[in-house]
Amino acid sequence: xxxxxxxxxxxxxxxxxxxxxxxxxxxxxxxxxxxxxxxxxxxxxxxxxxxxxxxxxxxxxxxxxxxxxxxxxxxxxxxxxxxxxxxxxxxxxxxxxxxxxxxxxxxxxxxxxxxxxxxxxxxxxxxxxxxxxxxxxxxxxxxxxxxxxxxxxxxxxxxxxxxxxxxxxxxxxxxxxxxxxxxxxxxxxxxxxxxxxxxxxxxxxxxxxxxxxxxxxxxxxxxxxxxxxxxxxxxxxxxxxxxxxxxxxxxxxxxxxxxxxxxxxxxxxxxxxxxxxxxxxxxxxxxxxxxxxxxxxxxxxxxxxxxxxxxxxxxxxxxxxxxxxxxxxxxxxxxxxxxxxxxxxxxxxxxxxxxxxxxxxxxxxxxxxxxxxxxxxxxxxxxxxxxxxxxxxxxxxxxxxxxxxxxxxxxxxxxxxxxxxxxxxxxxxxxxxxxxxxxxxxxxxxxxxxxxxxxxxxxxxxxxxxxxxxxxxxxxxxxxxxxxxxxxxx
Numbered sequence: 001x002x003x004x005x006x007x008x009x010x011x012x013x014x015x016x017x018x019x020x021x022x023x024x025x026x027x028x029x030x031x032x033x034x035x036x037x038x039x040x041x042x043x044x045x046x047x048x049x050x051x052x053x054x055x056x057x058x059x060x061x062x063x064x065x066x067x068x069x070x071x072x073x074x075x076x077x078x079x080x081x082x083x084x085x086x087x088x089x090x091x092x093x094x095x096x097x098x099x100x101x102x103x104x105x106x107x108x109x110x111x112x113x114x115x116x117x118x119x120x121x122x123x124x125x126x127x128x129x130x131x132x133x134x135x136x137x138x139x140x141x142x143x144x145x146x147x148x149x150x151x152x153x154x155x156x157x158x159x160x161x162x163x164x165x166x167x168x169x170x171x172x173x174x175x176x177x178x179x180x181x182x183x184x185x186x187x188x189x190x191x192x193x194x195x196x197x198x199x200x201x202x203x204x205x206x207x208x209x210x211x212x213x214x215x216x217x218x219x220x221x222x223x224x225x226x227x228x229x230x231x232x233x234x235x236x237x238x239x240x241x242x243x244x245x246x247x248x249x250x251x252x253x254x255x256x257x258x259x260x261x262x263x264x265x266x267x268x269x270x271x272x273x274x275x276x277x278x279x280x281x282x283x284x285x286x287x288x289x290x291x292x293x294x295x296x297x298x299x300x301x302x303x304x305x306x307x308x309x310x311x312x313x314x315x316x317x318x319x320x321x322x323x324x325x326x327x328x329x330x331x332x333x334x335x336x337x338x339x340x341x342x343x344x345x346x347x348x349x350x351x352x353x354x355x356x357x358x359x360x361x362x363x364x365x366x367x368x369x370x371x372x373x374x375x376x377x378x379x380x381x382x383x384x385x386x387x388x389x390x391x392x393x394x395x396x397x398x399x400x401x402x403x404x405x406x407x408x409x410x411x412x413x414x415x416x417x418x419x420x421x422x423x424x425x426x427x428x429x430x431x432x433x434x435x436x437x438x439x440x441x442x443x444x445x446x447x448x449x450x451x452x453x454x455x456x457x458x459x460x461x462x463x464x465x466x467x468x469x470x471x472x473x474x475x476x477x478x479x480x481x482x483x484x485x486x487x488x489x490x
Contacts, residue, residue, distance in 0.1 A: 083115065136168075162199075192217040204281060211274055215267060222263035311385070314348045314356070321348040322403075323359055323463040328456055332447070335363040335373075344434070347382045350467045355394050356384030359465055360438050363447070375402070375445045377463065378438030381430050392429040393422040394469075401464040402445055405457040412453055413464075414445050 048057045073091040081102035088096055097103055101117035109129040114122050123130055128144040136155040150156060154170040162182040167175055176183050181201040187194040188207065194217055198206055207214070323345040325331070335341050341363040347356050362376035377400050398418050404411040418440070420427050426439040450456055 081115070187214075189214040189217055192221045207274070208278055208281075211271070215271060218270070219263070219267055222267075223260070310346065314346065315352045315354075315385075317348045318352075319350040319354065319467040319469075321345070321357075321359075321465045323465070325361065325461040325463065327459055328461045329459050331363055335365060335447075338365050338367065340365065344380075345463070347384075348465075349384060349386075350396070350469055353386035353389055354384075355390060355467075355469070356382040356387075357465070357467060358382055358434065359400075359463060360440075361463065362442075364442075371442050373447045374443045375447065376440070376442045377402075377444040378440035379426075379465065379467075380438045381427060381435045383430050383433055387429060391470075393420075393424075393427040395420050395422055395427070396467060396469040398468075399464075399466040400440065400444065401466075402455055403462040403464055404453045404455060405462060406454040414449070414455070416441055416444065 049055060050057050073089065075090045076087055077090050077093055079086045079088070079093070079096060079100055079102070081097070081100050081104070084100055084102035086096060086100070102115045104113045105116050105119055106113055107119065107123060107127055107129075109123060109127045109131075112122075112127075129142045131140055132143050132146055133140050134146070134149060134153055134156075136153050136157070139149065139153075141149055152169075155168050157166050158169050158172060159166055160172065160175060160180055160183075162176075162184075163180050165175070165180070182199045184197050185200050185203055187196045187198075187203070187210075190196075192214070194210070194214060196206060196210075325343070331341050331343070341361075343361050345359040345361075347358045349356050358380050360378040360380055362378075364371045364374045364376060366372050368374075379398055379400075381394055398420065399415060400418070401413045401415040404413050406412075420439070424437070424439060426435060426437040428435070450461075455461065
């Protein structure tokens, strides 16, 4: 509140003397209370005095000075927030700070303070406590915890360090222990003294090549066990007992031991099992090779059937073919990166019997001269099933269209009609799978035109080709199409 001490008319009009104002900003405290807080009023006996001229004040002499208040509130101030250059009257400062984009606010995730205009970006892209989701197990966590989670996520894809197979982490221990073909494993007879370690896919060969060695190691192990059982005292005269020192003693003494006889029988049984398993492995390898041969033959048969089905479908179109070019945005992205885009359609027939044709589409690069960013369309002849029964060169009329996929009847397809030119190589009987020469339009349609109508729907472009051979030309002429000159063969 702005307070003003009332003065007499003489004081207000005295020459050379200006009105003395006491401007005190307070919410509820009157002037004399503020003076008392500053120690300028000595107590109740001293009376209420003005801190400026020390005159005694009465409550009825104090009143709000609204004029001074308005002057203060109309002062121009600059927003105190760093980065904000707005200037305004003091009366508007509080409202401005509530809306100022540079005012400081607290991030609810990490409790840090940031300018209001950066808070959204911080919370979604920079805040270490922002919530992210693991793409493997769908667990939600703070961004700063994701790196640690990725190292332990049970569903994360990891590479086997031995065979580079990609598996989820929780499958990897079982893969190491049972399936990995190149993981290092010990010989099955390591407990009997075989020191060899090898890749798992080499274990079977090792077991086959060193069967006799394994049997000897096993026999020695069992023999040592029987000797230890028959001679429990390990030292003689303070020296360790060495059976090799008594090699001159006949082993016939051990033949009567029933445990030794059982060990021998066990060894013989194991040798027999190894031999049988070796035969089984050889039989399985032979069967696997036979099955691989059968699988290869089946794959070839399937490919041949697919080719025949494709050929039969191509013969059913009767000269009207619609080419669906899916993922067209990827082709546009490739063109924007100034990489060439050239694709060919599957083959189709003009009838049964008929000529076999295909379409070729280019998206010209932005740097191409005279045809930058244009879609080019061409027709190629192909080797077909009926080439020996047809007249050459191919003659007829071809209508090329890029279809408008808008809903409703008012569709505006981009169409061009061209007449074949028998003297060109593009219409001669092909001597290879696909005639390298094509015929059509280099500047069929500009890429910007695609945006004017719904030529692309579900990221798919539809190209229609209608071919009428020489015997069917009258039907096209009746429709009134006027063929424009093409860009020639390319």
